[in-house]
Amino acid sequence: MTKLNRNFKFLRNPGHVPLPWERGWGEAFKYKSLFKNISLITLITLISFIPPIKKKTSIWMIGDSTMCLYDSSRFPLTGWGMPFAEYFDSTVTVENKAKGGRSTRTFIAENRWQPIVDNLSNGDYVLIQFGHNDESESYPDRYTPPEDYRKNLVKFIIESRDKKAIPVLLTPVSRRKFDSAGNALETHAVYSKVVHEVADQYKVSLIDLDQMSIALLQEYGPENSKLLFMQLEPGENPDYPLGIHDNTHFNAHGARHVAELVLEGMKNLHLALADRIIKGKFKSK
Amino acid sequence: MITNTDKGWRKKGLAIVLLLMSFALPQKNKITVYLIGDSTMADKEVIAYPETGWGMPFHYFFDSTVTVDNRAKNGRSTRSFIAEDRWQPVVDNLREGDYVLIQFGHNDEVPTKKTYTTLGNFTANLEKFVNESRSKKAIPVLITPVARRKFDSTGKIEETHAAYTQLVKDVAVKLHVPLIDLDKESQELVQQFGPETSKYLYNYLAPGENPHYPEGRSDDTHFSELGARKMAEIVLHDIKNLHLELADHIRVVKQKEKK
Numbered sequence: 001m002t003k004l005n006r007n008f009k010f011l012r013n014p015g016h017v018p019l020p021w022e023r024g025w026g027e028a029f030k031y032k033s034l035f036k037n038i039s040l041i042t043l044i045t046l047i048s049f050i051p052p053i054k055k056k057t058s059i060w061m062i063g064d065s066t067m068c069l070y071d072s073s074r075f076p077l078t079g080w081g082m083p084f085a086e087y088f089d090s091t092v093t094v095e096n097k098a099k100g101g102r103s104t105r106t107f108i109a110e111n112r113w114q115p116i117v118d119n120l121s122n123g124d125y126v127l128i129q130f131g132h133n134d135e136s137e138s139y140p141d142r143y144t145p146p147e148d149y150r151k152n153l154v155k156f157i158i159e160s161r162d163k164k165a166i167p168v169l170l171t172p173v174s175r176r177k178f179d180s181a182g183n184a185l186e187t188h189a190v191y192s193k194v195v196h197e198v199a200d201q202y203k204v205s206l207i208d209l210d211q212m213s214i215a216l217l218q219e220y221g222p223e224n225s226k227l228l229f230m231q232l233e234p235g236e237n238p239d240y241p242l243g244i245h246d247n248t249h250f251n252a253h254g255a256r257h258v259a260e261l262v263l264e265g266m267k268n269l270h271l272a273l274a275d276r277i278i279k280g281k282f283k284s285k
Numbered sequence: 286m287i288t289n290t291d292k293g294w295r296k297k298g299l300a301i302v303l304l305l306m307s308f309a310l311p312q313k314n315k316i317t318v319y320l321i322g323d324s325t326m327a328d329k330e331v332i333a334y335p336e337t338g339w340g341m342p343f344h345y346f347f348d349s350t351v352t353v354d355n356r357a358k359n360g361r362s363t364r365s366f367i368a369e370d371r372w373q374p375v376v377d378n379l380r381e382g383d384y385v386l387i388q389f390g391h392n393d394e395v396p397t398k399k400t401y402t403t404l405g406n407f408t409a410n411l412e413k414f415v416n417e418s419r420s421k422k423a424i425p426v427l428i429t430p431v432a433r434r435k436f437d438s439t440g441k442i443e444e445t446h447a448a449y450t451q452l453v454k455d456v457a458v459k460l461h462v463p464l465i466d467l468d469k470e471s472q473e474l475v476q477q478f479g480p481e482t483s484k485y486l487y488n489y490l491a492p493g494e495n496p497h498y499p500e501g502r503s504d505d506t507h508f509s510e511l512g513a514r515k516m517a518e519i520v521l522h523d524i525k526n527l528h529l530e531l532a533d534h535i536r537v538v539k540q541k542e543k544k
Contacts, residue, residue, distance in 0.1 A: 083334070239346075253335075260495055278332070278496045279496065279499065284498070
C-alpha cells in the first residue's frame with residue numbers, strides 16, 4: 001500500500017508541481033550553483049564583520065630569582081614575572097622559565113635554554129634578564145665574566161631570531177642601595193653596560209630596567225623602599241619566623257611595581273606586544 | 286605449629302609497632318576557616334589587581350590541615366549577604382571545629398547605600414552569624430571593620446566606623462565571642478605609616494602606571510598587596526594572642542639563616 005502511494009503520488013495529485021527534492025538529481029544540480037553564489041556572498045559579508053583574529057603569542061622569560069615564579073610557601077617572596085603575567089589579553093601566554101640563582105652560564109649549562117629554543121614560534125618574544133648571579137664573584141659556581149656574559153646574551157639573541165622570535169634585553173633590576181645622602185646607587189654598573197652594548201650592536205629592543213628601578217627606589221626613598229623588598233620583622237610572618245632583611249628580592253608589592261616598569265618599557269618601545277596589554281576600564285576613584 | 290622462634294618474633298613485632306606508634310604525631314583534624322565579609326576581605330578578579338582583599342594573603346599562613354574558604358564579597362553588608370543567600374550555604378557546610386571569621390561594617394554603615402543596615406539589624410545579623418555557627422559546633426570570631434585611610438589636618442588618623450565597630454564589640458561581649466579589633470589595630474598601623482606613606486597600603490596608582498587602571502586610582506578603602514598582607518598579619522597575630530585552637534594550625538617554617 002505504501003509502495004503504491006509513493007509510486008503514484010503525482011497521479012493522485014495532478015495539480016502538484018514537484019518540489020526540488022522530489023525531482024531527480026539532474027534537476028537539483030540546477031539549483032546548486034545558485035545556492036553556491038548566495039552562500040559565498042553571505043560568507044564574505046559575515047567575514048567583513050569579524051575583527052581580525054590576533055595570533056596567539058608566547059612570552060618566554062629567562063632570568064634569575066628576581067623574575068622567577070615562587071611557591072606560595074615562600075610568600076610574600078614574589079618574582080616580577082608573576083604579576084607581569086596578569087596584564088595581557090587572552091592571546092598571550094607567559095612562559096616564565098626564570099630560575100633562582102642562575103647566571104647566563106648556568107642557565108645554558110643546565111640545559112634550560114635549548115628546550116625554549118625548541119619551542120619558540122614565529123612572533124614569540126624572549127625577555128632576557130640576567131646579571132645578579134653572573135656578576136657575583138663570591139659565588140664561583142654562578143660567576144660569569146663580562147665577556148662570557150656578552151657571548152651568552154648574543155647566543156640568546158641569535159638563536160631566538162633563528163626561530164623568528166623577538167628577543168628583548170633587560171638590564172638587571174636594581175638592588176636596594178643608598179648612599180648616606182639618600183641617593184639610590186647603581187648596583188650593576190659593569191653588567192648593565194654589557195647589556196646596553198649588546199643591544200646596540202645587535203639592534204635589540206632594550207628595557208633599561210636597572211635605571212627605571214633605580215628611579216623607583218629613589219622615589220620611595222631609603223626607608224620606604226624597604227616596602228618593596230623582602231623585609232620582615234621577626235615573628236611578623238609565619239614563613240620567615242626569624243625575620244628577613246633582603247635588598248635583592250621583592251615582595252608582592254615590589255614585584256608588581258617592577259612589572260609595571262617593564263610593561264611601561266614595552267609601550268615606550270612600541271613593541272607589537274604592547275597592543276596586547278590589557279586596557280582596563282576602572283575609573284580613577 | 287607455633288615454635289618458640291615465631292613467638293619471639295611476634296613479641297618483637299609488637300614492640301616495634303608500639304615503638305613506631307609512639308613516634309606518630311597526634312592526628313590533626315581537617316578544618317575549614319570560612320571568611321564572611323565585604324570587599325576589604327574578598328578575593329579579587331585578576332582584572333582588579335593590584336586591589337587585594339586581606340583574605341587573599343591570609344590563605345598562605347596555614348598548614349595543610351586548614352582550608353580557607355573566602356566567601357566575602359565586594360559591596361555586601363550583613364543584610365545583603367544574608368538576603369542573597371550567601372550565609373545559609375556556609376551554615377549548611379559547617380562542621381564541628383570549623384571557624385567563621387566575620388567582618389562587616391563598610392557597607393552596613395552608609396545610609397545612602399542600598400546595602401544600608403540599621404544599627405539594630407546589624408547587631409541582630411551578627412548574632413545570627415554567631416548563633417547559627419555555634420549550632421553547628423563551629424567557632425565564630427568577630428572582627429571589627431578594617432580602617433579606612435582618613436587623616437585629620439594634623440596627620441592623625443580618624444575613626445571611620447565608630448558606631449558599627451562598637452556594635453561588633455557589644456555582640457562579642459554579650460555572646461562571649463572571640464574578638465579581633467582590626468579597626469583599632471589597622472588604624473595604629475596606618476598611623477605608624479603616616480599620611481603619605483600609608484598610600485602604599487591602599488590601592489593608590491598614578492595615571493598610566495597600571496594597565497588595569499589607566500586613569501590611576503586613589504582608593505582610601507581597598508588595599509594594595511602590601512596593605513592586604515599587613516592586615517592579614519594582624520588578624521593572624523590576634524588568632525595567636527586569643528589562643529584559638531586555630532593558632533596550632535599556623536604553618537611552622539624552619540627558616541634558613543641568611544648567608
